[in-house]
Amino acid sequence: DAGVIQSPRHEVTEMGQEVTLRCKPISGHNSLFWYRQTMMRGLELLIYFNNNVPIDDSGMPEDRFSAKMPNASFSTLKIQPSEPRDSAVYFCASSLMGEQFFGPGTRLTVL
Amino acid sequence: DQQVKQNSPSLSVQEGRISILNCDYTNSMFDYFLWYKKYPAEGPTFLISISSIKDKNEDGRFTVFLNKSAKHLSLHIVPSQPGDSAVYFCAASSPGTYKYIFGTGTRLKVLA
Numbered sequence: 635d636a637g638v639i640q641s642p643r644h645e646v647t648e649m650g651q652e653v654t655l656r657c658k659p660i661s662g663h664n665s666l667f668w669y670r671q672t673m674m675r676g677l678e679l680l681i682y683f684n685n686n687v688p689i690d691d692s693g694m695p696e697d698r699f700s701a702k703m704p705n706a707s708f709s710t711l712k713i714q715p716s717e718p719r720d721s722a723v724y725f726c727a728s729s730l731m732g733e734q735f736f737g738p739g740t741r742l743t744v745l
Numbered sequence: 746d747q748q749v750k751q752n753s754p755s756l757s758v759q760e761g762r763i764s765i766l767n768c769d770y771t772n773s774m775f776d777y778f779l780w781y782k783k784y785p786a787e788g789p790t791f792l793i794s795i796s797s798i799k800d801k802n803e804d805g806r807f808t809v810f811l812n813k814s815a816k817h818l819s820l821h822i823v824p825s826q827p828g829d830s831a832v833y834f835c836a837a838s839s840p841g842t843y844k845y846i847f848g849t850g851t852r853l854k855v856l857a
Contacts (some may be wrong), residue, residue, distance in 0.1 A: 638788070665843050676751075676849030677789070677834055690844060725788055729843060733779075734789030 636660075640726050646743045652714040655740045658707055659728030665693070666741045667705035667734060668701055668711050669725040683709065748772045749837050751848035759856050764822040765839065766851050768835035775837040779845065780809060780820050783832045792833070793820070825855045 639658040647653055652733040659666050667682040681691040683703045691701070698717070713720055721744050727734040758764045766780075776797040781789035795809045795818070796818045797804040802809050808821045822829055830850045836845040 643774060665846075669847075674849075677836075677847035679846070682844060684843070690842075699789075715854070727788070731843070733791045733794075734843075734845060736781075738786070738788050 638726055638728055638735055640724075640737035640740050642740060643738065644743075646745065647716055648693070648745050649717055650715045652712065653716045653720075653742060653744075655711040655724050655726075655742070657709045657711070657737060658728030659709070659726070660730075660735055661707065663728035663730045663735075665723050665729045665731075665734075666668075666709050667727040668705060668709070669727065669736075671723045671725060671739070680711070713742075716742075718744045720723070720744050747849070748775075749835060749846045749848040751835060751851050753851050754849070755852040755854070757854045758825045759855060760827055761824045764820075764829065764853055764855065765824045766820040766822075766833050766835075766853065768818045768820075768848055769816060770818075770837050772839070772841045772846075773816065775846075776840050777838045778809070778811060778818050779836045779838075780807075780832045781836060781847075783834065783850070789834055790836070822853075825853075827855050827857050829853060831857045 641656045665684050668680040670678050680693045681701045686703045701711045723739045725739045727736040765776040779794040782792045783789040793807050811818045832850045834847050835848045836847045
């Protein structure tokens with residue numbers, strides 16, 4: 635199994651630009667999670683889906699952040715417009731009623 | 746408000762000695778606790794977990810202890826090896842949810 639796949643691995647953009655992060659969960663998993671890692675706050679849960687339906691988006695910091703899961707094999711996290719304080723590593727994880735498996739992350743730098 | 750706290754950002758231990766990583770939580774509803782390990786440029790990977798009905802769970806060199814009255818858990822690594830050098834995150838979840846609340850992590854460095 636390829637594990638959770640995230641793209642791109644690195645993204646550098648300018649303030650005000652739209653950023654889209656992509657995730658392919660492990661086949662057969664029914665829950666998908668988006669996290670953000672920063673030095674100050676560690677791993678923060680932004681949103682999670684169960685069976686493609688958003689269950690809890692209380693961690694989404696602002697309306698500039700949005701996430702979709704159009705089908706069981708794909709999810710996106712979009713930031714529009716991006717700001718320098720959004721710079722962080724963003725992880726996607728998937729699970730099947732238990733242990734969460736993480737992707738390698740996308741390192742986002744907003745200049 | 747951090748519901749899961751790892752107050753030591755870093756820890757250095759000699760190879761062969763015991764590493765003890767600590768984690769405190771505030772939410773008494775948490776009933777499942779986990780430790781994840783993260784190497785640079787990789788995603789976190791699951792290490793060990795414990796249910797609130799237990800106070801200890803052991804897996805090889807790794808043991809997790811849970812003290813519910815103190816709302817504290819710890820991860821013991823014995824003996825520590827250089828390959829254990831990584832960032833360790835503790836996490837907790839409440840009944841009926843697959844949502845994990847993570848701490849800020851502790852960077853462990855095992856010195857050869």
